[in-house]
Amino acid sequence: MSFEQLKKQIMKLYTNYMGLKLNSPIVVSACTLSEKTENIVMMEDNGAGAVVLFSLFEEQIKKEEARFKSTMSATTNAFAEAQDFFPDLDDYNVGTDEYLENIRKAKERVKIPIIGSLNGITNEGWIDYSRMMEQAGADGIEVNIFFIPGDVNLSSSHVEHRYINIIEAIKSNVKIPVAVKLNPYFSAMGNMAQRMQQAGADALVLFNRFYQPDFDINQLIIKTDLHYSESNEIRLPLLWIALLYNKIKLSLAATTGVQSAVEVIKYILAGADVVMTASSLYKNGIPYLKTMNKELQDWMFMMGFDEINSFKGTMSQQNISDPTAYERANYIKILEGVK
Ligand SMILES: Cc1cc2nc3c(=O)[nH]c(=O)nc-3n(C[C@H](O)[C@H](O)[C@H](O)COP(=O)(O)O)c2cc1C
Numbered sequence: 424m425s426f427e428q429l430k431k432q433i434m435k436l437y438t439n440y441m442g443l444k445l446n447s448p449i450v451v452s453a454c455t456l457s458e459k460t461e462n463i464v465m466m467e468d469n470g471a472g473a474v475v476l477f478s479l480f481e482e483q484i485k486k487e488e489a490r491f492k493s494t495m496s497a498t499t500n501a502f503a504e505a506q507d508f509f510p511d512l513d514d515y516n517v518g519t520d521e522y523l524e525n526i527r528k529a530k531e532r533v534k535i536p537i538i539g540s541l542n543g544i545t546n547e548g549w550i551d552y553s554r555m556m557e558q559a560g561a562d563g564i565e566v567n568i569f570f571i572p573g574d575v576n577l578s579s580s581h582v583e584h585r586y587i588n589i590i591e592a593i594k595s596n597v598k599i600p601v602a603v604k605l606n607p608y609f610s611a612m613g614n615m616a617q618r619m620q621q622a623g624a625d626a627l628v629l630f631n632r633f634y635q636p637d638f639d640i641n642q643l644i645i646k647t648d649l650h651y652s653e654s655n656e657i658r659l660p661l662l663w664i665a666l667l668y669n670k671i672k673l674s675l676a677a678t679t680g681v682q683s684a685v686e687v688i689k690y691i692l693a694g695a696d697v698v699m700t701a702s703s704l705y706k707n708g709i710p711y712l713k714t715m716n717k718e719l720q721d722w723m724f725m726m727g728f729d730e731i732n733s734f735k736g737t738m739s740q741q742n743i744s745d746p747t748a749y750e751r752a753n754y755i756k757i758l759e760g761v762k
Contacts, residue, residue, distance in 0.1 A: 537561055565603075
């Protein structure tokens with residue numbers, strides 16, 4: 424047996440994510456790479472612990488429903504009217520039937536857990552798709568509540584209720600575990616996490632990366648180009664994972680900023696059960712998962728950790744010797760250091 428094989432055998436990467444047993448904490452984040460079953464097979468071959476599929480959007484589901492109703496009733500023009508309300512998702516994504524078929528195909532080809540992703544902000548019909556995903560064989564559901572409360576009349580409690588209502592509705596639909604991918608902009612993130620747990624969420628995915636607009640100052644238009652993430656973007660999710668670790672019972676998944684095993688390790692030290700990655704795979708290709716797994720194992724070997732649990736959460740607020748490092752005192756210390 425070679426040294427590499429021996430290392431692989433000793434350094435165990437398995438982890439538990441919302442009741443699912445994973446062979447690696449490195450999980451493919453929801454993104455278009457999972458539109459192709461061949462890619463999902465490649466992700467498994469290169470050591471992905473699980474794959475979160477690209478999202479099925481509320482707007483897309485409603486658009487299809489409107490089209491269906493309009494076809495059924497020749498006298499109404501419901502679809503033409505509805506068309507105006509929905510952004511054009513046709514180019515981005517597959518249809519709802521095809522989405523469910525993608526789950527079935529992936530389940531036939533790979534053994535790793537396949538997590539379906541729903542993306543929406545209201546508490547209406549689209550949520551029924553969680554059950555269809557479960558029936559198609561999904562091992563879990565990730566619901567991405569990508570909501571920007573720009574309406575000045577909308578109170579924080581209204582926004583919070585939206586999250587809770589969606590979680591309760593999905594949980595009443597399915598038996599498989601449900602993760603909630605959310606944004607960091609809550610006044611009381613810790614309390615909100617606890618309430619999402621009470622509503623039935625099995626995991627939190629911290630955090631959604633908002634694609635914030637930029638301006639083109641010559642053409643005076645809003646730019647909506649996509650930028651892949653950078654490693655310094657891990658800091659906000661890292662902070663909250665470190666603060667929440669062991670204070671709530673939910674599984675914690677980290678997303679945003681993973682470029683190499685270094686960020687994977689940092690997130691696990693903070694307390695993440697799994698670490699998700701998308702940008703790194705667009706930049707380096709799907710086989711990069713293998714490199715990250717190997718580098719994670721190399722580091723564990725060097726540090727003398729033989730499994731993920733031996734270092735998970737060791738740098739969380741609860742476990743470090745100076746818990747104020749995560750709080751205001753440290754902020755003042757940093758400012759004092761600036762000359
Ligand atoms: C091309 C692309 C497509 C994405 N599509 C989705 C999606 O359908 N649903 C979703 O929840 N997140 C989606 N994301 C966000 C990723 O899942 C992830 O949360 C985000 O990119 C931050 O992780 P990263 O730093 O590893 O890229 C997408 C990201 C990229 C780059």
